[in-house]
Amino acid sequence: MTATTVEDRTSVVGRVSVSRGYRFELVKLVSQWRIRFLVLACWVAPALFVAAVSQQSTLPTDTLFGRWMHATGWAGPLVTLGFAGTWALPLLTSVVAGDVFASEDRLGTWRHLLVAVRSPRRIFVAKSLASLTVILLLVAGLAGSSTVGGVLAVGDQPLVGLDGHLLAPSDAAGKVFLAWACVLAPTLALAGIGLLGSVAFGRSPMGLLLPALVAPAMQLAQMLPLPVSVRLALPGYAFLAWNGLFTSPAQLGPLLIGIVVSLVWAVLATALAYRLFLRRDFTDLSYDGSGRRALTTALLPLTALVALTVTVIAVATPSVGSGIQQEKVQRSVATSFAHLYRLQTEQLGRPAVTEAQLKASAACDKGAGQIAAEGPGNDWRCVVSWHLPGATVTGSAIYQLDVAADGRYVADGDGPKEVNGYFLVRTPIGDAPNPLWQFDGNVELITTPPPKG
Structure with missing residues (x-):
């Protein structure tokens, strides 16, 4: 015991x-x-x-x-x-x-x-x-x-x-x-x-x-x-x-x-x-x-x-290969441009416009169209088009893209100079950074393009 x-x-x-x-x-x-x-x-x-x-x-x-x-x-x-x-x-x-x-x-x-x-x-x-x-x-x-x-x-x-x-x-x-x-x-x-x-x-x-x-x-x-x-x-x-x-x-x-x-x-x-x-x-x-x-x-x-x-x-997951396809890049660039265009419009004191009114779209290719438009690389080129209410001419701007393997990209403006050609824009209160001159974006690797029609 x-x-x-x-x-x-x-x-x-x-x-x-x-x-x-x-x-x-x-x-x-x-x-x-x-x-x-x-x-x-x-x-x-x-x-x-x-x-x-x-x-x-x-x-x-x-x-x-x-x-x-x-x-x-x-x-x-x-x-x-x-x-x-x-x-x-x-x-x-x-x-x-x-x-x-x-x-x-x-x-x-x-x-x-x-x-x-x-x-x-x-x-x-x-x-x-x-x-x-x-x-x-x-x-x-x-x-x-x-x-x-x-x-x-x-x-x-x-x-x-x-x-x-x-x-x-x-x-x-x-x-x-x-x-x-x-x-x-x-x-x-x-x-x-x-x-x-x-x-x-x-x-x-x-x-x-x-x-x-x-x-x-x-x-x-x-x-x-x-x-x-x-x-x-x-x-x-x-x-x-x-x-x-x-x-x-x-x-x-x-x-x-x-x-x-x-x-x-x-x-x-x-x-x-x-x-x-x-x-x-x-x-x-x-x-x-x-x-x-x-x-x-x-x-x-x-x-x-x-x-x-x-x-x-x-x-x-539905995506195959690198997950970076042409339609995804075009959709991402067009969306970013539309949002940033509105920001630039506000900076310049112009009449407000919505993304729906702009109807921005992008046409992108890779390697000057000589190779398949997919995968990472610094040879992507996109032409963004948009339309302003009351205007008869469709606007367009060119961007050179460097797309990384993880989907992140940098879009560098390549004209026209009035839109994305300069680092600064002249606003009513002084010079300010131009949001359309260069911007970052991201391609979601595992999403699929929306159904057409």
Whole structure:
């Protein structure tokens, strides 16, 4: 009876709850100087960057929404988001999630931690939750700081959407928040990969570098002329698909697919890391990663996931090939031109006109008509036609298009000079940027043209 009571008390005393372990791991992370530096940088640097760029005469027009940083403060957080998805978020997940387990190997503290907690399962959960908390804090800092910097430096003006339509400040604020929320999914996928690398490679720096290597590889794949099913099957596409929130109607199909794929990657990578961690022999003081077992336990399941996802998307979505077809490009260019023409009309103080009255249309070809009008390339050419009420002559304008593999394009005006030939237009209150001179657009990769007739 007495022996049983002592054993029960020992087991109760030795048990450490997940919440207590989580707080301990969170304090360990935040106490590191590099984590403190990253938190400070994420909460301060974006505001200073956006405010400084917004006051310069030269804007980053090659970046999505960069050309509107003088016009509204809501462009700043979107420019920051584009940079963060390419560079900042992969590096942040590498530093946090990619090192959360490997640091114990380098310091040789696993035995002490296991004696204190007495449960590898609770250790894994506590470390994963602590790293996730820090990553969310860093993402919130990037989003909040860039938004505050943009709004304070430029103001709370309407934002021109990706198809030329005007978003009210409240609508723009909601879309900016949703865009940042959407990139949490691919960030979690990279965090799961970081946890997997940290567990699999031990004290090796490969675990720390794994998310930073996987992210550029996925970005490179998005730049290649791959089939749309392969493009959507990679979690990196969700870093680009938020563009669809800024069209009317919103292009939600690719975005939702990208979010689901990213979350599946996050769950699978974390589950594989959990399995490797539980199977580890902590009594081996010379442990230096899982070696060959990591290849079969981690790499093969992720490769199988890519193959399965490509198959499912190819069967479920209607688009084939690159997803960039002539009718889609023509419809997108005509829609953007009509919206921006109205904006230019308002700038010049001319009588208002609606899209229905303009009846804008576009005729596009690729390679001067010598090749099929489909796929990415910088050799697209579009002639936009429109009609003004009461006018007997149909207006026309020429645009040269550079269409990227992910569907985003830049339309560069090529005349007539009165419409899109100059960067500035003369308005009653002074010179202003000409919205028709150059504009960004987006071709939705998995939509089909509307039925004719």
